Amino acid sequence: MRKALQKRMEAQKYVWEGAIPLQIHLHESQVTTLPPPPPALILAPRIGYLPLLVPLIKPHFRSTLPPGVDTIWFEYRGLPLKWYIPTGVLFDLLCAEPERPWNITVHFRGYPGNVLIPCDGEDSVKWSFINSLKEAAYIINGNCKNVMNMSQSDQLELWHSVMNGNLEAYLRVSSKLKLATIEDEYTSLCSSKSQQGSGETDFTGQVKTGRVPVRLYVWGLSEDFDDLEDISQVDSWEKISYVNRPVEIHKEGKCFTLHDAMKNLLPEFFSDESLSDSKLAGVDFEDVQKIPSEDVSSNKVVEDRGQNAYEHREACYISSSAEIKLIRIQGIEPKLEIPFSWLVNNLLNPDHFLHICVCVKVPQ
Amino acid sequence: MCLATLEVFWTVIEVMMDVCNWDGTVSAKDFRIGALSFAQKWESLNSAFPPWSWVPCPKHSWLASHELLQEEGYLSLENICISRPNEEDIDQNSQTDPGEEETSCSEKEDDIDDATLVQSNHHELHYCDFHVVYSYTFRVPVLYLRAYCSDGRPLLLDEIEKELPACSSKELPETKWAFITQEEHPYLKRPWYKLHPCGTSEFMKLLFLGGDTAQPKLEVVLELYLLSWFSAVGQVVGLTIPCKMLNDR
Numbered sequence: 140m141r142k143a144l145q146k147r148m149e150a151q152k153y154v155w156e157g158a159i160p161l162q163i164h165l166h167e168s169q170v171t172t173l174p175p176p177p178p179a180l181i182l183a184p185r186i187g188y189l190p191l192l193v194p195l196i197k198p199h200f201r202s203t204l205p206p207g208v209d210t211i212w213f214e215y216r217g218l219p220l221k222w223y224i225p226t227g228v229l230f231d232l233l234c235a236e237p238e239r240p241w242n243i244t245v246h247f248r249g250y251p252g253n254v255l256i257p258c259d260g261e262d263s264v265k266w267s268f269i270n271s272l273k274e275a276a277y278i279i280n281g282n283c284k285n286v287m288n289m290s291q292s293d294q295l296e297l298w299h300s301v302m303n304g305n306l307e308a309y310l311r312v313s314s315k316l317k318l319a320t321i322e323d324e325y326t327s328l329c330s331s332k333s334q335q336g337s338g339e340t341d342f343t344g345q346v347k348t349g350r351v352p353v354r355l356y357v358w359g360l361s362e363d364f365d366d367l368e369d370i371s372q373v374d375s376w377e378k379i380s381y382v383n384r385p386v387e388i389h390k391e392g393k394c395f396t397l398h399d400a401m402k403n404l405l406p407e408f409f410s411d412e413s414l415s416d417s418k419l420a421g422v423d424f425e426d427v428q429k430i431p432s433e434d435v436s437s438n439k440v441v442e443d444r445g446q447n448a449y450e451h452r453e454a455c456y457i458s459s460s461a462e463i464k465l466i467r468i469q470g471i472e473p474k475l476e477i478p479f480s481w482l483v484n485n486l487l488n489p490d491h492f493l494h495i496c497v498c499v500k501v502p503q
Numbered sequence: 504m505c506l507a508t509l510e511v512f513w514t515v516i517e518v519m520m521d522v523c524n525w526d527g528t529v530s531a532k533d534f535r536i537g538a539l540s541f542a543q544k545w546e547s548l549n550s551a552f553p554p555w556s557w558v559p560c561p562k563h564s565w566l567a568s569h570e571l572l573q574e575e576g577y578l579s580l581e582n583i584c585i586s587r588p589n590e591e592d593i594d595q596n597s598q599t600d601p602g603e604e605e606t607s608c609s610e611k612e613d614d615i616d617d618a619t620l621v622q623s624n625h626h627e628l629h630y631c632d633f634h635v636v637y638s639y640t641f642r643v644p645v646l647y648l649r650a651y652c653s654d655g656r657p658l659l660l661d662e663i664e665k666e667l668p669a670c671s672s673k674e675l676p677e678t679k680w681a682f683i684t685q686e687e688h689p690y691l692k693r694p695w696y697k698l699h700p701c702g703t704s705e706f707m708k709l710l711f712l713g714g715d716t717a718q719p720k721l722e723v724v725l726e727l728y729l730l731s732w733f734s735a736v737g738q739v740v741g742l743t744i745p746c747k748m749l750n751d752r
Contacts, residue, residue: 221687252657256685256694270684274640281526352640359565376692380563383689384639407562501566 150485157185162240172203185227210250223267231467232496236367275352275491350385398475465498528642537729578635585666646698
């Protein structure tokens with residue numbers, strides 16, 4: 140078990156150390172000097188947020204800014220960037236073909252208040268982060284008491300660990316929150332000592348069924364493409380559906396894969412045949428011994444399963460030419476057969492959400 | 504007979520819940536059924552109240568031309584004048600006084616015909632849009648609102664708080680279950696104000712506790728769920744339900 144934890148820390152370290160090289164240009168309307176200032180080159184943490192970079196960006200452009208009050212916002216090719224979405228997610232979503240460095244524009248005036256929620260700097264981002272964490276806690280535990288009852292100093296320490304990219308400090312504080320994880324099916328499949336005996340749980344309190352916090356960003360394209368470079372740019376947030384819904388996991392002996400999770404979240408993109416409980420082609424996990432466990436809330440599970448099945452039957456399959464072209468999580472494009480639990484246990488953002496970017500092609 | 508208070512309302516409810524197992528939440532499908540029924544009933548009453556309508560919304564805005572069977576959407580009530588009348592007039596937007604059981608119901612119906620409210624010219628009118636949206640996270644309905652002047656200029660929270668004092672950061676904690684924040688509307692993708700649902704499920708469970716728990720029946724009347732949710736939330740933003748909605752049970 141210790142080896143599994145070490146491996147998990149390793150993966151989380153990669154995630155926390157991931158960064159996007161940014162080349163930040165000042166918008167021409169705010170350039171008051173000649174020659175115009177060069178762009179700022181900044182390595183932005185994937186798990187961070189753009190407004191947190193302002194202390195690095197502002198000094199770079201200070202001498203050229205027009206006088207007045209600064210209201211800072213970012214934009215990529217005309218699209219105002221939502222500051223409450225982690226930087227890595229924005230990059231994965233908006234840069235189909237990853238652009239390095241990522242050329243974005245910073246504005247110090249003219250905040251588009253009709254599109255973007257106001258941002259007053261670090262405090263706004265911190266509030267948004269804590270709010271997301273509460274939501275995740277509610278999804279996992281059925282209440283957000285653990286987050287609400289955090290001491291001021293713990294809350295600050297947690298927030299600073301995110302700002303500074305300090306994974307150890309983050310794990311130290313977040314472990315107090317006791318946010319149950321789901322069983323790591325990958326590990327139990329790999330290890331020969333997978334059977335831990337009935338009812339045994341480790342310190343993280345793994346559960347067999349439950350809801351996983353997921354934020355799904357779905358970009359719909361009507362054109363077909365061979366190369367990611369050929370895709371037209373996202374010019375409006377209208378082209379992206381934001382699906383903020385938990386994935387409900389039901390353990391039935393076989394592995395719950397990313398494919399299963401996608402069917403759960405986007406049933407409209409899967410044909411009726413694949414919605415039934417058929418085996419996934421090429422993958423057979425029936426050898427995994429069923430470990431009996433206590434259902435934490437059996438009634439709810441039954442109700443959820445019923446509802447889930449119902450919604451699958453009701454869902455309208457769009458057409459055979461609608462397909463999911465791309466799935467990106469933390470810049471990785473995982474195979475559909477990967478156990479969903481592995482993704483959850485290794486690729487979460489600090490807000491305890493799994494952010495998934497999906498590109499789908501739909502018929503005209 | 505007219506029922507003007509929430510407490511009296513619940514004594515005539517015949518539905519009994521399996522209180523032990525129900526946690527106060529509903530599914531998305533249940534919300535839709537309840538909301539459609541709620542909107543239909545409201546409109547059929549032909550009252551002086553402006554009607555709530557169900558606005559279907561595709562799950563993916565870029566698939567608007569395709570009809571997805573599993574319709575999503577929200578309840579909408581728009582262009583409601585929330586401006587307070589001049590001091591001399593009766594405060595028509597005040598919350599229901601529990602003591603006024605008998606007298607005021609029919610009066611209240613006439614009073615809250617905001618469309619015909621007469622204001623003096625120097626007092627600019629403020630309007631509000633209300634949307635009831637289902638939250639997949641909390642599995643309860645959530646109220647979103649947006650306020651603006653007659654020229655379309657959006658109102659800031661402190662301006663809204665002047666018209667709807669129950670929404671203020673001082674008063675909301677008194678309700679012990681809600682506070683108001685600015686967030687992106689899940690379907691319209693614009694900044695709206697949201698009444699936070701943390702605690703709604705506990706509240707809803709409490710509401711349904713009136714009744715004989717010795718004989719639990721698993722009969723969930725979904726329309727009632729939305730009605731009761733609305734009774735509670737509506738008080739916060741100064742909206743009331745026509746008495747006929749409550750009577751017709």
